[in-house]
Amino acid sequence: MSDLLADDSEWADVVPIRQYENVNPIAPIFYSEEYKDATDYFRGVVKTGEMSPRVLKLTERVIRMNPAHYTAWQHRYKTVMALQVSLEDELELMDEIATMFLKTYQVWHHRRLILTALNSVDAAARELVFLKTVLENDSKNYHTWSYRQWILVHFNDEERLWAGERPYVEELLEEDVRNNSAWHHRFFVVFSSGVRAGDEDREQTLRRELSFAKEKIALAPNNLSAWNYLRGALEHTHTPFTTVTAFVEPYTASEPPATDVVDLDNPLPSAGAQLPCVAALEFLADIYEEEGGEKTAKAVEIWKLLANEKDTMRKKYWEHRIRDALQKA
Amino acid sequence: MGDPRTLARGGHASHSSRCLIGLPSSQVEVDPSRIAVIFYCLGTMDILSTLQLQSGEQDRESWKEWFWEQQISSPYGTGFRPSTYMTPEDHHGEPSEYNTGHLVMTYTALLCLSILRDDFSNLDRRGILHLLRSCQQPDGSFTALPTGGESDLRMTYCAFVISSLLDDWSGIDLDHALAYIDKCYSYEGGYGQSPFGEALGGTTYCAVASLGLAPDTPTSSRATRLAGVNRARTIRWLVQNQTESGGFSGRTNKLADACYCFWCGAALAILGEGDLVNERTLTEFLANCQFKFGGIAKAPGERPDPYHTYLSLAILAILPADHGNDETWKLPRLNPLWNATEDTAQWARAHIPAKAS
Numbered sequence: 273m274s275d276l277l278a279d280d281s282e283w284a285d286v287v288p289i290r291q292y293e294n295v296n297p298i299a300p301i302f303y304s305e306e307y308k309d310a311t312d313y314f315r316g317v318v319k320t321g322e323m324s325p326r327v328l329k330l331t332e333r334v335i336r337m338n339p340a341h342y343t344a345w346q347h348r349y350k351t352v353m354a355l356q357v358s359l360e361d362e363l364e365l366m367d368e369i370a371t372m373f374l375k376t377y378q379v380w381h382h383r384r385l386i387l388t389a390l391n392s393v394d395a396a397a398r399e400l401v402f403l404k405t406v407l408e409n410d411s412k413n414y415h416t417w418s419y420r421q422w423i424l425v426h427f428n429d430e431e432r433l434w435a436g437e438r439p440y441v442e443e444l445l446e447e448d449v450r451n452n453s454a455w456h457h458r459f460f461v462v463f464s465s466g467v468r469a470g471d472e473d474r475e476q477t478l479r480r481e482l483s484f485a486k487e488k489i490a491l492a493p494n495n496l497s498a499w500n501y502l503r504g505a506l507e508h509t510h511t512p513f514t515t516v517t518a519f520v521e522p523y524t525a526s527e528p529p530a531t532d533v534v535d536l537d538n539p540l541p542s543a544g545a546q547l548p549c550v551a552a553l554e555f556l557a558d559i560y561e562e563e564g565g566e567k568t569a570k571a572v573e574i575w576k577l578l579a580n581e582k583d584t585m586r587k588k589y590w591e592h593r594i595r596d597a598l599q600k601a
Numbered sequence: 602m603g604d605p606r607t608l609a610r611g612g613h614a615s616h617s618s619r620c621l622i623g624l625p626s627s628q629v630e631v632d633p634s635r636i637a638v639i640f641y642c643l644g645t646m647d648i649l650s651t652l653q654l655q656s657g658e659q660d661r662e663s664w665k666e667w668f669w670e671q672q673i674s675s676p677y678g679t680g681f682r683p684s685t686y687m688t689p690e691d692h693h694g695e696p697s698e699y700n701t702g703h704l705v706m707t708y709t710a711l712l713c714l715s716i717l718r719d720d721f722s723n724l725d726r727r728g729i730l731h732l733l734r735s736c737q738q739p740d741g742s743f744t745a746l747p748t749g750g751e752s753d754l755r756m757t758y759c760a761f762v763i764s765s766l767l768d769d770w771s772g773i774d775l776d777h778a779l780a781y782i783d784k785c786y787s788y789e790g791g792y793g794q795s796p797f798g799e800a801l802g803g804t805t806y807c808a809v810a811s812l813g814l815a816p817d818t819p820t821s822s823r824a825t826r827l828a829g830v831n832r833a834r835t836i837r838w839l840v841q842n843q844t845e846s847g848g849f850s851g852r853t854n855k856l857a858d859a860c861y862c863f864w865c866g867a868a869l870a871i872l873g874e875g876d877l878v879n880e881r882t883l884t885e886f887l888a889n890c891q892f893k894f895g896g897i898a899k900a901p902g903e904r905p906d907p908y909h910t911y912l913s914l915a916i917l918a919i920l921p922a923d924h925g926n927d928e929t930w931k932l933p934r935l936n937p938l939w940n941a942t943e944d945t946a947q948w949a950r951a952h953i954p955a956k957a958s
Contacts, residue, residue, distance in 0.1 A: 289689040289690060289691070290689075291685060291686060291689075291690065292685045292688040292689060292690045292692050293685060294663075294666065294685070295663065296660070296666075296667065297667060297684075297685070298621055298664050298667050298668075299620055299621050299622075299623065299635055299638060299639050300623050300624070301623070301624045301628055301631070301632055301635075302624070302625055302626050303626055303629065304626045304629075307629060315687065315689050318687070318697070318699060319689060338629045338630055338632065338633075339630065340631075340633050340634070341632070341633055341686075342633050342746070342750060343633070343686075343699045346699060346748065346749070346750075376630075377751055380751075381750060381751045412852070412855070414798075414799065414801065417799060418793075418794060418795060418798055421797045425797065450854045451854070452799065452852055452853040452854045452855070453799055453852075455853075456787070459787075459788055460797050464788070464797060465797060495854070496841065496853050496854060497853050497854050500788070500838075501788075503788075504789065507834075508788060585843060585845065585847075585879050585882065586840055586843070586877075586879070588876060588877050588878075588879065589836075589877045592876075592877055
């Protein structure tokens with residue numbers, strides 16, 4: 273490959289500037305010829321302060337070789353704004369670059385800056401669609417989720433942005449009920465970001481969320497994400513754990529109960545479930561601890577079972593819980 | 602994998618010293634964070650006590666010189682830049698818009714210089730405090746650069762350690778910064794990278810360490826910051842991240858990764874609950890992450906890198922398991938708040954010039 277800028281007449285008027293290196297640099301990187309060439313010209317245009325269409329090409333070239341090159345990103349953003357190029361075009365290019373370098377911070381930061389400048393709910397709505405395709409390939413990508421949450425908070429439009437989020441989470445959990453990012457997103461949408469349109473009746477909202485979590489637990493009882501959601505929903509609304517005792521108990525037994533009675537509020541573990549469920553035992557112990565008094569002994573009994581038999585990996589933690597509870601009692 | 606029963610000290614030390622000699626072009630992405638990578642390499646040699654063996658007096662002197670060349674002043678204050686990747690060949694130390702200090706690099710450079718036992722006579726402490734002020738945002742968070750960039754708990758932690766190393770908190774609006782940390786707390790008990798984020802091991806360490814480092818203020822004391830139900834929930838979540846493999850995952854229902862053994866384990870140690878970790882299975886997991894030619898990888902069977910090598914050794918130093926007579930596992934004490942060996946932390950305390958009174 274010999275398409276160096278040094279051989280390109282379009283760049284003949286720019287003086288390339290080599291990188292300064294101390295006599296004994298520490299952990300130097302043995303750059304490729306193409307990278308050296310591109311960054312030499314980049315230092316050249318930074319020195320003269322050039323902002324032009326060819327600088328957009330140059331920064332793209334550097335970014336494709338090194339997406340973490342934050343200076344190239346900074347100068348690109350400045351140039352995009354100075355030239356007043358179409359921000360939609362910039363986003364289209366970014367769609368491709370984001371997909372290539374999903375785990376690079378700068379990719380997502382640049383996108384935020386562009387969306388902030390665009391300042392359009394239409395664009396924000398399109399972003400949610402784009403992010404959906406990204407999450408199809410990597411459903412737990414942290415940057416992508418953070419960015420999605422930022423879009424929602426920043427543009428804050430109930431009808432066009434927030435309204436689709438809960439159904440979207442449900443779609444994702446249908447595919448993978450253990451996707452903690454999706455569970456977290458649900459909590460963010462329903463509880464921590466404010467009150468969504470239609471969710472004004474908080475008691476009803478809580479009931480809906482508890483039912484949702486219980487249903488998913490019934491489907492896969494040893495799924496910590498769902499149990500953490502259940503805890504979170506109760507704690508966030510200052511609802512005592514004792515309100516779900518009837519639901520939790522069957523999951524602490526060794527066998528699913530032999531009954532045909534269907535209680536919609538308290539779905540039972542499925543026939544093949546692996547029981548007892550450690551998360552349910554923990555939950556029941558927390559319920560007993562919350563009740564206090566004589567119940568503390570029952571909590572201690574469960575913690576002992578967890579420490580010595582059911583969750584020996586965390587033996588020291590369960591013993592710590594026993595000490596802690598007895599100290600408080 | 603080599604013999605998983607012993608710690609391959611020699612292999613890990615050589616992995617690090619090889620990286621200091623140079624990195625292949627495929628590693629070009631670390632250039633804008635090069636001092637951090639150097640910190641993982643020097644830190645590994647510091648924990649393994651091989652720095653004197655693996656480098657000559659002259660190397661160390663020229664390294665120090667290189668570091669001080671990265672300390673750069675601008676109208677925004679003074680800090681360390683990642684490397685000379687944007688420095689023109691004909692430079693005369695003049696500042697430019699894109700040549701400014703970076704918070705993560707400033708934190709790791711201070712530790713590197715302590716590892717190299719520098720006397721810190723070149724340190725521009727007033728300038729660094731000025732940089733912190735330039736990086737703090739209206740929401741209390743910090744950007745990595747005074748000219749922008751992403752802001753999240755990683756940068757908060759760096760700003761806090763820098764203040765702690767300089768023993769001067771005047772560069773930070775502390776109550777504001779503490780309020781930002783609170784906003785990152787998630788219902789699971791861990792902290793997200795930024796407000797509304799999913800609980801994540803790395804940023805939970807950043808939050809817990811920051812809360813542990815910050816001095817008391819009229820409205821916030823250390824004792825109340827790391828207490829009560831929130832603390833209990835954090836401990837529960839951290840402990841729960843130790844998976845069947847013995848290693849820690851960084852989020853609920855994810856696979857274990859060597860770096861999260863540090864982030865989660867060290868956070869527990871800071872909370873005074875390091876004992877709750879199952880250090881035997883943790884050590885087994887990390888032993889299996891050792892690469893046969895040296896270095897430690899994020900998981901068994903993967904390629905090693907300086908980041909996972911350093912953090913694995915660091916947590917083994919913080920939470921040692923009982924290895925009987927096997928001396929290979931014997932590591933020095935490590936300060937979990939600064940992420941430095943006690944000797945290096947001691948050096949920093951003694952040699953970073955004191956605040957002018």
